[in-house]
Amino acid sequence: MNFVRRLSTKTTASLDASKLKLNLTSSPKALPPADKLVFGKTFSNHMLIVDWTAEAGWGIPEIKPYGPFSMDPSSCVLHYAFECFEGQKAFRDASGNIRLFRPEKNMERLNKSADRICLPTFDIEQGVKLIEEFVKVEKDFVPQEKGYSLYLRPSIIGTQNSLGVSPPNSARLFVIASPVGPYYATGFKAVRLEATDSAVRAWPGGVGNRKLGANYAPCVKPQLDAAKRGFQQNLWLFEGYLTEVGTMNLFLVFQNADGKKELTTAPLDGTILEGITRLSILELARERLDPKEWDVTERKVHINEVMERAKKGELIEMFGAGTAAVVSPVKELNYHGEAIEVPLPKGKEAGPVTETVSKWISDIQYGIDDHPFCKVIA
Amino acid sequence: MNFVRRLSTKTTASLDASKLKLNLTSSPKALPPADKLVFGKTFSNHMLIVDWTAEAGWGIPEIKPYGPFSMDPSSCVLHYAFECFEGQKAFRDASGNIRLFRPEKNMERLNKSADRICLPTFDIEQGVKLIEEFVKVEKDFVPQEKGYSLYLRPSIIGTQNSLGVSPPNSARLFVIASPVGPYYATGFKAVRLEATDSAVRAWPGGVGNRKLGANYAPCVKPQLDAAKRGFQQNLWLFEGYLTEVGTMNLFLVFQNADGKKELTTAPLDGTILEGITRLSILELARERLDPKEWDVTERKVHINEVMERAKKGELIEMFGAGTAAVVSPVKELNYHGEAIEVPLPKGKEAGPVTETVSKWISDIQYGIDDHPFCKVIA
Numbered sequence: 134m135n136f137v138r139r140l141s142t143k144t145t146a147s148l149d150a151s152k153l154k155l156n157l158t159s160s161p162k163a164l165p166p167a168d169k170l171v172f173g174k175t176f177s178n179h180m181l182i183v184d185w186t187a188e189a190g191w192g193i194p195e196i197k198p199y200g201p202f203s204m205d206p207s208s209c210v211l212h213y214a215f216e217c218f219e220g221q222k223a224f225r226d227a228s229g230n231i232r233l234f235r236p237e238k239n240m241e242r243l244n245k246s247a248d249r250i251c252l253p254t255f256d257i258e259q260g261v262k263l264i265e266e267f268v269k270v271e272k273d274f275v276p277q278e279k280g281y282s283l284y285l286r287p288s289i290i291g292t293q294n295s296l297g298v299s300p301p302n303s304a305r306l307f308v309i310a311s312p313v314g315p316y317y318a319t320g321f322k323a324v325r326l327e328a329t330d331s332a333v334r335a336w337p338g339g340v341g342n343r344k345l346g347a348n349y350a351p352c353v354k355p356q357l358d359a360a361k362r363g364f365q366q367n368l369w370l371f372e373g374y375l376t377e378v379g380t381m382n383l384f385l386v387f388q389n390a391d392g393k394k395e396l397t398t399a400p401l402d403g404t405i406l407e408g409i410t411r412l413s414i415l416e417l418a419r420e421r422l423d424p425k426e427w428d429v430t431e432r433k434v435h436i437n438e439v440m441e442r443a444k445k446g447e448l449i450e451m452f453g454a455g456t457a458a459v460v461s462p463v464k465e466l467n468y469h470g471e472a473i474e475v476p477l478p479k480g481k482e483a484g485p486v487t488e489t490v491s492k493w494i495s496d497i498q499y500g501i502d503d504h505p506f507c508k509v510i511a
Numbered sequence: 512m513n514f515v516r517r518l519s520t521k522t523t524a525s526l527d528a529s530k531l532k533l534n535l536t537s538s539p540k541a542l543p544p545a546d547k548l549v550f551g552k553t554f555s556n557h558m559l560i561v562d563w564t565a566e567a568g569w570g571i572p573e574i575k576p577y578g579p580f581s582m583d584p585s586s587c588v589l590h591y592a593f594e595c596f597e598g599q600k601a602f603r604d605a606s607g608n609i610r611l612f613r614p615e616k617n618m619e620r621l622n623k624s625a626d627r628i629c630l631p632t633f634d635i636e637q638g639v640k641l642i643e644e645f646v647k648v649e650k651d652f653v654p655q656e657k658g659y660s661l662y663l664r665p666s667i668i669g670t671q672n673s674l675g676v677s678p679p680n681s682a683r684l685f686v687i688a689s690p691v692g693p694y695y696a697t698g699f700k701a702v703r704l705e706a707t708d709s710a711v712r713a714w715p716g717g718v719g720n721r722k723l724g725a726n727y728a729p730c731v732k733p734q735l736d737a738a739k740r741g742f743q744q745n746l747w748l749f750e751g752y753l754t755e756v757g758t759m760n761l762f763l764v765f766q767n768a769d770g771k772k773e774l775t776t777a778p779l780d781g782t783i784l785e786g787i788t789r790l791s792i793l794e795l796a797r798e799r800l801d802p803k804e805w806d807v808t809e810r811k812v813h814i815n816e817v818m819e820r821a822k823k824g825e826l827i828e829m830f831g832a833g834t835a836a837v838v839s840p841v842k843e844l845n846y847h848g849e850a851i852e853v854p855l856p857k858g859k860e861a862g863p864v865t866e867t868v869s870k871w872i873s874d875i876q877y878g879i880d881d882h883p884f885c886k887v888i889a
Contacts, residue, residue, distance in 0.1 A: 295551050297551045346589070346591050351717070
């Protein structure tokens with residue numbers, strides 16, 4: 134194996150959005166009706182592709198008709214999981230404008246993910262520009278309906294054709310887009326989670342804080358096991374502490390005996406994904422919740438604490454937060470067959486805090502609240 | 512997300528080697544000369560492919576000309592690392608016969624890996640038969656030279672075109688073959704390893720014992736860092752204990768003050784790959800080493816023990832073992848900048864135990880020792 138190549142100091146081309154080439158389809162499809170959309174199964178007319186080589190750097194970005202890649206069976210992405218991705222969304226506001234939610238945060242995180250597995254990084258601003266250009270081309274695929282959006286999937290994959298385990302000397306950045314509705318088939322309904330400690334998703338010194346393909350396939354079997362027992366998702370415990378759900382971060386709302394409330398989520402200790410919805414909720418909560426009534430914290434919460442405080446009536450709400458699922462109320466956390474019930478107001482699917490937070494995010498995404506998190510791009 | 516599909520009890524087709532279809536190339540290439548072979552970069556004329564769907568089960572196996580796959584950009588292998596693989600080798604003995612080294616062990620392990628990430632499993636015997644048929648077709652690509660072999664890479668990838676994180680409803684089993692020489696460019700020379708504790712490869716309850724793509728990409732950056740400091744590979748520590756090298760398992764030889772010797776390697780506690788070369792060495796050592804002089808153990812060895820016993824002169828040999836690298840002598844283990852030297856006999860690249868073990872394996876592989884581990888298939 135020869136790792137020395139990467140030590141070269143030769144100048145290579147940076148990612149440059151101004152070089153973007155458009156090669157548009159002559160037979161565009163139309164956006165299917167909202168009720169026909171299944172998460173991540175319908176795609177828009179085009180894809181954005183930029184190839185990279187260690188020798189030359191980033192090539193010419195191109196938007197071209199959506200279609201298959203030709204991949205050598207020895208391609209390193211198929212063997213060693215040289216792959217990382219993002220999930221972000223474009224929304225249509227009431228005036229028909231298209232808005233992107235904090236795209237620079239996604240590009241920042243994609244760079245961190247790529248760097249961790251020796252895939253090429255890029256200039257964040259150029260990455261955001263390319264995403265914007267792509268969404269402009271695909272703007273007819275951003276649905277009108279509230280709760281719907283155009284889900285964007287930027288990915289970087291290693292494309293070196295070699296079975297040696299080494300940093301890829303070629304890679305591809307690509308973006309595809311899927312018009313989507315609610316992530317859970319159940320819609321905005323409270324979900325039931327199962328706490329998993331028979332398997333471990335991530336650990337200190339591992340890669341659980343990066344959005345790598347490697348973090349996903351190993352999580353599906355425990356999810357499937359939870360699904361067979363009737364749970365929509367599983368919550369990953371680490372040494373008994375609540376971490377994340379795999380597709381979303383988790384928030385809890387406690388109320389102390391003295392009446393003070395706490396909105397809390399797991400800290401960024403390297404074992405959870407650095408969620409952008411998570412960050413946005415924390416930022417908004419610190420700005421908008423009255424500090425005399427509220428503590429907004431990032432701390433380790435043990436499953437025993439959740440059980441004990443639920444018994445005392447101090448656990449008042451729980452919800453998941455992520456790009457795909459947005460804000461998703463939780464009505465039960467099951468641990469070793471024992472249900473920790475989360476109270477829901479009679480006849481409702483979410484408590485008042487969950488509803489408030491959900492509205493904060495959704496109002497920003499759909500332009501009801503014209504907030505700096507969301508930029509009009511078309 | 513709908514996980515329920517997998518609960519169906521419908522009967523689907525099993526993997527069936529008797530259905531194998533041959534579609535051979537009309538323009539075969541010849542095996543390049545041994546000195547032109549770089550590990551995993553040259554491939555033989557054909558590939559073996561069997562597609563699977565959740566609905567129908569395993570399809571018709573086909574050996575066809577080596578060539579690119581057409582893959583949708585949303586294919587789940589490119590996003591969520593639904594991929595696992597094996598490394599195994601075919602050897603040419605002195606009489607020109609082709610031998611496979613314990614192929615049933617590879618198929619067993621591939622099944623365990625596939626099962627862990629919800630990819631389809633298969634009948635081990637049918638898998639072995641397919642590998643044998645493939646090697647028969649490619650037998651001219653098994654090099655003559657000692658130290659050379661035809662490296663086989665069976666893989667299973669998820670091919671479902673969807674961004675939902677769920678068990679793939681379609682997959683592909685494929686096998687490609689690369690004629691190879693020594694894994695390290697240095698040949699049969701002692702390597703220097705760096706012990707890594709800044710990053711952690713695997714964790715109890717994780718997937719470090721399965722041959723998943725997910726275990727490889729995250730290991731390359733620490734390897735690269737070690738390479739920049741002059742080390743061929745890094746050794747992964749877990750809470751200070753020696754685990755594995757990422758591309759090979761590690762063996763140590765200690766000599767106690769009373770003269771008794773120990774051949775030891777890390778136990779199968781879920782954090783190391785269940786190496787087939789590792790298993791074979793343990794089995795042969797337990798059979799062939801005199802138990803009055805030797806203890807053959809699988810136990811946790813702490814880096815502090817290695818340092819202390821090296822200082823006392825009790826660390827007498829160290830070597831890596833794996834399919835790609837076979838048996839690879841180690842002359843130094845560096846920990847936080849401090850070199851733990853492993854003595855080598857003057858003018859030699861390996862100590863007597865390493866040489867003996869290496870000869871055991873190599874004699875079986877090349878048919879000098881006609882041992883049940885190696886079956887003549889052509």
